[in-house]
Amino acid sequence: MSIADFLAGVHPWDRLPVADLGAVAAVTQPHSFAAGEAIYRAGDPLKGLYIIRSGEVEVTDPDGAPLSSLGPRNVFGERGLMRDGAALTNARAVAATEILLLPTQHFRAMIDRDAAMHDFFARSRPPRALQRSLTQTPVAALMSKAPKAVSPDTTLAEAAVIMRDDRISSLMVVKDGALCGILTTRDISARVVAERLDPDTPVSRVMTADPVTLPPDAIGSDVLHLMMERGIGHVPIVSEAGLAGVVTQTDLTRFQAESSSEIIRDAAHAPDADALADITRRIPQLLAQLVGAGHRHDVTTRLVTDIADAVTRRLLALGESHLGPAPVPYLWLACGSQGRREQTGVSDQDNVLMLSDDATEDHDAYFSDLARFVSDGLNHCGYVFCPGDMMATNPRWRQPVRIWRKYFQGWIARPDKEAQMLASVMFDLRPIGGDHSLYAGLQTETLAESARNSIFVAHMVSNSLGHAPPLGLWRGLATVRSGEHRDRIDLKLNGVVPIVDLGRIYALRGQLTAVNTRTRIESAQTAGVISASGARDLLDAYDLIAQTRLDHQALQVRRGEAPDNFMAPATLSDFERSHLRNAFVVVRTMQSALAQGRALP
Structure with missing residues (x-):
């Protein structure tokens, strides 16, 4: 070629x-x-x-x-x-x-x-380049959550209590649904305290009336220029429907200062788990910032995952400092989204420990304590315990390399339902901290052995088809039918997971060592496992679905909500829904080709 x-x-x-x-x-x-x-x-x-x-x-x-x-x-x-x-x-x-x-x-x-x-x-x-990205960032990506509003006749004392309790630096003053003023901590200092006004004075006497505003389609540099020109620190964002938000100097400073490299630097020097937890609380803002700056989903999730890796390695170091040096070499590995470098704003922990074959039963007490120290620390930092107990704290997932080799050989030789599930998880393993040589060769050896066993591959294919794209009848989108997420699409389980499963099967068939889903699909095309046109279609579908998921989470963060994977189709335009449905059709087409064993398109 x-x-x-x-x-x-x-x-x-x-x-x-x-x-x-x-x-x-x-x-x-x-x-x-x-x-x-x-x-x-x-x-x-x-x-x-x-x-x-x-x-x-x-x-x-x-x-x-x-x-x-x-x-x-x-x-x-x-x-x-x-x-x-x-x-x-x-x-x-x-x-x-x-x-x-x-x-x-x-x-x-x-x-x-x-x-x-x-x-x-x-x-x-390097993420520091984001410091110059205000010209590319809409104010919607910078706005604080729905701002606190009061009426003009609210007293200064009442306003001060609200600002103190909510830890905010401004209040929007609204009359008949329209913004008529803004009250800031600077106003209270300069116009209230300095002039010794009566605390019962209405805010209308002190507020900045008819403040300058910007529309939601403004960009970050518009806010910065307005602040510099007018000498102000708060800019309300007003749409035709009314008050949409407010951008403060703090929002701009946070946007320009926050980067994954700085978070990783701070994590690498954190003295304890409490300090690490303070650091990881900055991740949702980073995610919203990266999405708002137009970064592709795989760039954003890679940077977010890099932070989880750094936090894990720091906890391992702190654990060894607390417990003493490890008695034999070990390797901490991540699976799941961290293993694939695909973490978003919602992540639990999936991890295992591989120990040197020199390890004995007497050594397990040390590694049990180390696993508990790290796993508890990760949970404290927001990477919650795995509901399926796929963690190094479980003795089953804390074993010498020879046992891990037997695990893989057994799953391949006897591919029952549990074996399929476990193999799917373990094919996404990625070393994080420790002696990387313990994993060297095991992945390649396992892939080769798996690919030779047609029965195992067939079971893995069948297992991978268990997650269906959310396609309904009459060109609609199938939503969750009941519970707290009713009428929403699960963009993880029915969105990205079917593509993750496809990528894993392609890697298995082609004996490809890549773990990241996008890289697996690209490598599968290069290796001839799937055609160029099939790979392009699937990559385009993956990019759209994964980006929609991140856009949804970033919007939740900007609203002050905890990010999740459940999106209401009604929040999309007809055009967006149509394209999203087309992406799901591509995924189903690729699943059908896989199920029927025919050449992939």
Whole structure:
């Protein structure tokens, strides 16, 4: 396959016109690396953008801690190129690997010439780039929850009590449903306390009447410019229907300051679980910020998951500090959404411990205490206990490697209902902290053994079809029929989970080591497990469903609500519902092809 043909199947080059794609391919250079060979080291000048044509690349931080494992069609090195041209990480070939190198000068020329290319690679920059994203962010992504409102005849004393109890810096003053003024803590200080007004004075005497406002379609920079020009710290947002929200200086500061890198930095130095819990409480705001800034769902969930990884590693370190060094090597692994790097604003914990085969029964007391310390800490930080007890605190999921190997062999040899469920969970394992060598080879070995057992694969396929997209009759969407989520779509169980299941089956059939769902589908296309058109359709469907789920959660966060996975179809326009339904149809089509054992479209 020519370089141009290969790049035509890799995003974002697949969006380039044929002539531009040919020009890029003409200057792209193939390079080969042997297993274990360094591609570059942190601090080295980058030669260009790296695209994996075949093989596997491990990316680690400057201290050698693993960050990611990349396969064919993945791109790396862009973060350094988008900054000063120096590598921010280490990269080495895990297996014999062929790399396509787009030299630096040609990479820069490409992103300077093509705005879409620039935007794509800019999304991979360090999250601090969000400090300059107010020009791209609607005020709806910045607004505080529905602001507190009072009537003009409310007394200053009553207003002060409300502001104190609700810990807010402003009150909207509303008359006959319309905004007529705003009262801030600055007003109370300068106009009430300083002038010693009677506490029974109505707020109408002190408020800023007819405050300047902005509409919901304004952008963040509009708010900032207005604040600078008028010397104000609060801007009400008013739509035709009335008061919609308020943006404060605190909202802008939080938006510009919050980033996953800073949260991870703080987590890495947290002294205890209480401090970590304070840090993870910033995650919903980060999620809303990332979504509001236009980041793709897989970028957002990757950054959110990186925080969970950092919190887990810090708890492991704190646990060892409290309990003493581990008696034998161990490895903490995550499964579920954390394992796949797909965490959103709603996540429980799914984790296991693999111990060195040197471990004895006498060592279990230590690892039991370590597992409890970390699991309790995660729960304290908002990663609630797994309702199915899929945690390292369960002795069943805290075993030496030889036992784990027997587990997988038994599930494959005897694929009953429980074995299918457990195998599905365990195929999403990803090392988080400890001795990574304990897992080396086990995943590849298990995939190969699974793929050879046609009965096991058939059972796994059947199990994966248990989650159906929410398609109703007459081109409608099927909603939850009863309970607190009645008339809503479960965007997790009936939305993204069917696609997660499909990606896992493709990885099983192709013996693909990728764990992330999007990467699994892309790798399955490269490996010929599914066709290019089928992969594109499924990826487009996945992107729409997963993005809809994140948009829903971000909206809940901005309203001050706890995010969940249940969305009312009525909140979507007819156009949005139609496209969402089409995405679910694609998923059902791919499920049907899988069930019938025919070639995937």
